[in-house]
Amino acid sequence: MTATRVPPKLFRCPVTGLTVIHELLPEARTVAFGLYVKNGAVNETAKESGVSHFLEHLVFKGNMGNGIELTQAMADLGSHINAYTTDEHTSYYATCLPEMATATLQLLLEILRPKFSSADVAREREVILEEMRQYRDDPGFTAHEKGLQFFAPRHPLTHSIIGSEAALKKLSKSELEAFFYVRYRSEKIALVLTGDTSTLDFMEVLRAFGEIGGSSIPVISEKGSEPAMSSLKIRRGVQRLTKRGILQSHLVAFWPAVSEQDDTKFALELWSDIIGAGSRFAWKLVEPGLVESAGLSCQPRNSTGYVMLSACCEPGGMPTVEHEIEQILKDALSKPIDADELEQAKAMTEFSLSSGFETPTDRMTAHGEHWLTHGIPYPLESELEAFRSVTLGQVNWFTPQFQWNDAAITSLKPSDS
Amino acid sequence: MPDVTILSNGVTILGESRVDGFGSPATVSVCIYLPCGVVFDPPDQIGASLILAELFNRGSEGLSNKEFRAEFEKRGMQFVVGGGFDRSVIRLDCLTSQFEEGIRLISAALRTPRISDFNSVVEAKRMLLNDIRARDDDPAGIAGHKLTELFFAEPFNRPREGSEAGIRAVGERELTRCHSSALTSGSIIISWCGAISQDEVVKVFDRQLVLPKIARREIPKCFAVNTQDIVGVHIAKPTEQRSVMIAFESASVSEVGYYPAKVASIVLGGGMFARLFDEVREKRGLVYDISCSHSSNRDRGWFVVGFACSTERFREAADVTRAVMTDFIPTSLELERARRQVKLSLAAGAESRSSRCESLASEWSYHGRVRSDEELISAVNDVTAASIQKLWDTYPPFRHEVQVSVGGEG
Numbered sequence: 001m002t003a004t005r006v007p008p009k010l011f012r013c014p015v016t017g018l019t020v021i022h023e024l025l026p027e028a029r030t031v032a033f034g035l036y037v038k039n040g041a042v043n044e045t046a047k048e049s050g051v052s053h054f055l056e057h058l059v060f061k062g063n064m065g066n067g068i069e070l071t072q073a074m075a076d077l078g079s080h081i082n083a084y085t086t087d088e089h090t091s092y093y094a095t096c097l098p099e100m101a102t103a104t105l106q107l108l109l110e111i112l113r114p115k116f117s118s119a120d121v122a123r124e125r126e127v128i129l130e131e132m133r134q135y136r137d138d139p140g141f142t143a144h145e146k147g148l149q150f151f152a153p154r155h156p157l158t159h160s161i162i163g164s165e166a167a168l169k170k171l172s173k174s175e176l177e178a179f180f181y182v183r184y185r186s187e188k189i190a191l192v193l194t195g196d197t198s199t200l201d202f203m204e205v206l207r208a209f210g211e212i213g214g215s216s217i218p219v220i221s222e223k224g225s226e227p228a229m230s231s232l233k234i235r236r237g238v239q240r241l242t243k244r245g246i247l248q249s250h251l252v253a254f255w256p257a258v259s260e261q262d263d264t265k266f267a268l269e270l271w272s273d274i275i276g277a278g279s280r281f282a283w284k285l286v287e288p289g290l291v292e293s294a295g296l297s298c299q300p301r302n303s304t305g306y307v308m309l310s311a312c313c314e315p316g317g318m319p320t321v322e323h324e325i326e327q328i329l330k331d332a333l334s335k336p337i338d339a340d341e342l343e344q345a346k347a348m349t350e351f352s353l354s355s356g357f358e359t360p361t362d363r364m365t366a367h368g369e370h371w372l373t374h375g376i377p378y379p380l381e382s383e384l385e386a387f388r389s390v391t392l393g394q395v396n397w398f399t400p401q402f403q404w405n406d407a408a409i410t411s412l413k414p415s416d417s
Numbered sequence: 418m419p420d421v422t423i424l425s426n427g428v429t430i431l432g433e434s435r436v437d438g439f440g441s442p443a444t445v446s447v448c449i450y451l452p453c454g455v456v457f458d459p460p461d462q463i464g465a466s467l468i469l470a471e472l473f474n475r476g477s478e479g480l481s482n483k484e485f486r487a488e489f490e491k492r493g494m495q496f497v498v499g500g501g502f503d504r505s506v507i508r509l510d511c512l513t514s515q516f517e518e519g520i521r522l523i524s525a526a527l528r529t530p531r532i533s534d535f536n537s538v539v540e541a542k543r544m545l546l547n548d549i550r551a552r553d554d555d556p557a558g559i560a561g562h563k564l565t566e567l568f569f570a571e572p573f574n575r576p577r578e579g580s581e582a583g584i585r586a587v588g589e590r591e592l593t594r595c596h597s598s599a600l601t602s603g604s605i606i607i608s609w610c611g612a613i614s615q616d617e618v619v620k621v622f623d624r625q626l627v628l629p630k631i632a633r634r635e636i637p638k639c640f641a642v643n644t645q646d647i648v649g650v651h652i653a654k655p656t657e658q659r660s661v662m663i664a665f666e667s668a669s670v671s672e673v674g675y676y677p678a679k680v681a682s683i684v685l686g687g688g689m690f691a692r693l694f695d696e697v698r699e700k701r702g703l704v705y706d707i708s709c710s711h712s713s714n715r716d717r718g719w720f721v722v723g724f725a726c727s728t729e730r731f732r733e734a735a736d737v738t739r740a741v742m743t744d745f746i747p748t749s750l751e752l753e754r755a756r757r758q759v760k761l762s763l764a765a766g767a768e769s770r771s772s773r774c775e776s777l778a779s780e781w782s783y784h785g786r787v788r789s790d791e792e793l794i795s796a797v798n799d800v801t802a803a804s805i806q807k808l809w810d811t812y813p814p815f816r817h818e819v820q821v822s823v824g825g826e827g
Contacts (some may be wrong), residue, residue, distance in 0.1 A: 028760065028768060029764035029765070029767055029768055030764050030765050030768060032641050057664055060689075071689045072690050072818070074689075074690070075688070075690030075758070076753075076754060077748065077757065078754060078756070078757020078758050078760060078761050079757075079761065080688065080691070080758070080761060081689065083428060095761065095765060096458075096761065097757075097761055097764060100757075122702075123700075123701075123702040124702065125701075125702075126702030126703070127698055127702045127704070127705055128705075129727075130658070130702075130703070130704055130705040130725075130726055130727065131705035133657035133658045133727055134658055134705055134725055136657050137556060137656040137657055137658055137725075138555075139554055179605075209665045217487040220582050244472045244655045245655035245656065246554050247550050247553050247554050248550050248551060248554050278490075282486075283483060284799075286544075287475075287482060287540060287543045287544075288540050289539075289541075289542070289543020289547060290541065291547065292544075292547035292548065292550065292551045293551075312551065313547070314547070314550060322759070340487075340491070343491060344487065344491045345490075347490065347491055347493035348494060348495075350489050350493055351444075351493035351494070351495065351510075351511070351512065352493075352495070354441050354442050354443065354444075355444055355495075355510060357441055358768070358769055358770065359765070359768040359769050360768065409696075415517050
């Protein structure tokens with residue numbers, strides 16, 4: 001029943017300099033666009049903390065001479081637009097009906113030519129300060145952020161995405177502009193288009209848009225904005241934190257692990273599925289109701305990576321939970337992952353990857369995020385093959401690397417418990 | 418439009434075939450709606466239905482919890498059960514080739530859940546109690562819970578997560594009663610979407626889910642929402658922000674004001690271009706996010722507006738929100754944007770099998786039929802500023818409102 005598909009095309013646009021990934025899906029009912037920028041919290045110095053996320057807010061403003069016109073113009077088309085910032089990249093994405101594709105793309109590209117005003121900067125700063133307060137009221141977020149910073153102090157991967165309040169209050173319009181022109185160069189950006197683009201002449205839209213930046217771009221050194229993503233200098237041990245007014249306790253733990261470019265990441269992903277909430281954690285922690293949630297995830301990044309454990313439970317149960325986790329990891333040494341567990345994990349991963357590649361928006365996201373670290377669109381078939389070929393020896397090799405004594409552990413419990 | 422079959426025992430099956438998901442493998446998504454939720458529970462055992470839903474996820478007479486889950490996982494099948502307010506929902510996503518095996522396993526769990534297994538029941542209860550505690554660490558979760566309690570009449574004012582005392586009180590006898598009610602065949606809705614045909618689906622359920630014919634189980638009527646002038650509650654919690662939720666009555670699904678209410682909620686709170694987002698966040702920078710939604714059951718409709726901001730800015734944000742809502746008259750441009758947004762969401766929803774499957778079950782449950790895209794687009798096109806004005810005259814914003822805030826004092 002599977003139709004033969006034309007693989008996505010990848011090329012550099014000679015006019016804008018953007019990398020373009022285009023996948024035509026003629027039977028789709030929508031079109032999805034994404035701009036993937038190789039810029040995130042890892043690219044910031046302490047003084048610039050939060051600038052990438054601040055820019056993600058600001059570029060929606062002033063593009064057409066009036067503070068709110070870009071989102072309003074998108075709304076006039078009935079198109080949907082949004083954005084997010086991560087530790088390593090920023091993404092702007094839009095979805096529309098095929099008949100609105102040309103106009104939607106024209107508007108999305110305007111993000112690359114923002115016109116900052118001091119009034120917009122001041123107003124958006126207030127919005128982000130509110131966003132920051134919202135995060136700080138979330139104990140799970142607090143545990144994660146503090147835990148990551150405890151694990152690898154001062155490493156760029158531990159930079160706060162939303163930034164520090166002190167830096168945010170000091171960032172000026174000119175500093176934001178300077179950072180934008182350094183980090184939003186065409187060679188750092190991919191435009192991804194998927195869906196029914198049969199009536200869209202996107203090359204014509206790109207030609208009409210012209211060069212990214214231009215002679216008005218201030219010339220600024222990139223010094224200070226390219227931290228070396230060397231191997232993590234990590235800490236082991238435990239930090240115990242408290243917070244007022246919360247009812248549940250949170251636990252996070254980190255270990256250094258493989259990068260996005262490392263082919264052993266496929267085995268590590270299966271290892272974390274089997275040991276984690278997909279299997280052994282589920283039976284010892286989640287299903288008996290010892291925890292409200294528990295997870296173990298593989299987090300490969302560009303040239304580095306880590307494994308993260310998280311759990312949430314009632315405060316009185318935390319010692320038991322910690323003991324059980326330690327035991328699960330230790331037991332995996334004497335009772336290695338077996339063939340049945342590996343086959344189950346492979347079957348679940350295969351279904352999840354295939355069914356998560358269904359809509360134009362799913363595919364746009366997969367292509368864009370894969371391009372950021374690999375420079376090519378998402379190759380579903382070869383990724384599936386890589387998972388299929390993982391052996392028991394490869395998954396079990398990881399168990400000694402992730403033992404409780406080697407972790408950087410952070411717990412956050414109610415201060416009055 | 419979907420194929421619809423009513424089985425001889427009263428179970429409704431509806432679905433749509435999708436041959437190709439842009440080259441992805443042949444898969445099918447299935448939703449099973451059971452008449453099993455907290456509105457049906459005895460007042461002193463609120464949460465019994467949630468325990469039962471959790472047990473559906475924990476094996477059957479012949480299979481332990483672990484064996485049951487392994488049967489799904491080795492076939493790469495995704496299976497989840499969620500208990501809720503007036504229904505429990507079972508979801509299965511799998512390769513078409515595994516469909517009958519998935520339904521066989523689910524049917525066994527539905528017919529013979531492990532109600533008599535003490536450990537399974539204790540573990541299910543623990544999980545639900547954990548969910549309640551997690552909600553109480555979320556300011557918006559606390560506000561939503563209290564809003565429901567104050568705004569609706571019994572049994573619609575019950576906590577969706579069940580009550581702690583109710584969950585602890587549930588025993589085997591209540592679970593057995595709850596189980597026989599949940600399998601009221603006349604109220605069961607099964608929807609599907611994917612690479613399979615209606616004939617095949619009907620045959621599989623005929624073979625696997627053999628249930629006696631039991632007449633439809635009626636959902637209790639929602640007789641009243643708040644009728645007092647204003648109810649306001651503040652719950653103190655040491656948070657940096659104050660979270661607020663406000664509810665007031667509006668048109669239900671059976672009233673002419675239903676589509677005007679839906680369009681008004683899109684214009685006011687439907688995204689980054691919406692009126693409230695624009696006035697409260699974009700122009701004044703008072704909040705990070707603000708929402709406005711319209712919901713309805715068969716008897717009552719209501720709006721809920723929610724936002725969070727620092728305590729010292731709370732008054733201004735609340736005043737602006739009230740002014741925007743009260744003086745609201747949509748422009749022709751705003752109405753046109755809402756129409757286009759509806760068209761896009763219908764198209765995007767149709768591209769995903771799981772999303773389409775869920776909307777089919779939801780449509781059948783609330784409307785007793787599946788409205789076509791054309792019908793929905795036409796209904797939204799017919800909404801005018803005058804019809805929204807009429808809705809606002811019938812149900813003025815904030816009349817008999819309930820407001821709950823959670824956070825610091827001030």
